Amino acid sequence: MKAAAIMGVPYGVHEQNGVLGRANRLLVKGAAFTAHAFPLLEKLPAGVEAIEVGNPVRDAVTAVSDIPFAPVSDNGDINILIFGGSQGASLFSLTPVKAFGSMPDAVRARLRVTHQVREADIETAQNAYREAGVTCEVAPFFKDLPVRMAAAHLVLSRAGASTVTELAAIGRPSILTPLAMAMDDHQTGNAHVLSKANAAILLPETKFNEEALAAALTPLLVNPARLQSMAMAAKGTVKSSAAEKLADLVDDLARVRAAA
Template identity: 30%
Template sequence: MNFVVTGGGTGGHIYPALAIARGLLARHPDARVLYIGRSGGLEADLVPKADLPFRSIPVTGLKRSMSPRNLLVLWRAARGILLARGILADFKPRVVIGTGGYVCGPVVLAAVLLGIPTLIHEQNVLPGLTNRLLSRFVSQVALTFEDARQYFPRKARIKVTGLPVRPELLAWRRDEARRAMGIPEDARLVLSFGGSQGARVLNVAMVEVLKQFRGQTGVYFLHVTGPGHYEEFCSRAREAGLNITGNGNIILMPYLNEMPRALAAADIAVCRAGAATLAELTVVGLPAILIPYPYAAGNHQEYNARSLEKEGAALVIRDRELTGSLLAESLARLLAQPAKLKEMAAASRRLGRPRALDEILELIDNLAW
């Protein structure tokens, strides 16, 4: 039994595809999974490291404005469909699964032309252009957010599954995580981070926040700067009168390997609004102050963040409006309202989908037989 997974361009497309590929292999030990991506893309590096066979096709993305370059893009897309069709005809997959990015288009369309069942997964509230186009032809559409449904054709076969998250997220209990981190059970813990690479604007704001909360009893801060921002953050912190170590209730780190443990221990998060981050927050039921990355394609992170805010699980501060004083004031207000935080946690947990991977695999199995 063979399956093809495709998606690329960014980690937001690639990591869900890898999670689905691993899930298929775990569920069907005799299966083979082939990953088709773009030559020269990030997936060309990540997929072989995940011990999955990888084939590439040459594709590029359309310019949203009128551009002569789009003629070359369309020619490459047509060539990509032909190349993908040859790969699929040879590999004979039961189902082709796409997670977005422009490499997904030729591969999924080739599968449609060959009569192979197809599924696409959309990570964000505001769908990417490729998935919006493909939704008219594929057998099944899986969504992370219910709010994304409005952007797809009414005739599309849609199911909200959520986004696969790391299984370690469900392994930690709050009390165990706190003991491991040395956080008192009755204290509040604020976890702030800007993604794996960090976020400069959040780091700048957090200097003021940490200055205001330094030494305050009953509240702890774990701030992750991102590896490339740590030295600059430390310099700013020293200028603000903060010590890099020995601040009592403040823990500073360039990178956090034990993020699942920290999420389990925290009372509130301050972070960006990527789909994977929000999936993890909601699975553990963690309230958040979200600062969407404004330069994400189509500003999709703000759409993601507003979806949680609408349900009462988060507070949104736009990147351009973020200041240290505003963030400190927002945190102080929420930390002073335990009942409010509890309501937000419950709302977050209601949105969480810990069985996302299983639900996606069930959809694939339904298409395969």
């Protein structure tokens, strides 16, 4: 894009996170348009106008985005989905199991956990779930993650741009723990999109331990009405149809270039 600027070729920028990345900060002042995903874009240079368009989502997400949130019935199963990505995955592999193990028997008996853990932690996690008396499915990867997200009553995850966008598209409550080492702490900016809408609980990595996670989980698991209200708050928090909007911006830019 810097080469394009030198050659006089117009270009546009799209920022998927809630914090403008360092490379994009070098580019936006010369861009024909600056599009962004979330309602708030931090570190945007003064004088630069930005257009909120959302983030494009996979077809698999769109396919399940109209599935309504299934309320937790009295004494019914509580479906929890956990995925933490490859970086810092051990934190997500073991801490949730310990948190579940400290909960009352009546709560643990209702849990149905789908947990993505790294290969090296599978046996340890399975043994921990067995000892805790919690029904679980543990694997290093799930090909049908959007389907599992739609079936969840609660999601525990990092706060990558795609994850936050998919939670908003499908409309599911979450506990989000941003990756502490992320550049400019941009995952915290992403998490604020849902936490400020009362659709998610933001639990920083520095506080992500057995006690803190159990304290965050328990009030949600015993209060089905709150889970449902969080799901409703999440739905549509991020603008939809981002791919089409971005394509329109590029088409407009191409027409201007062709007419020059």
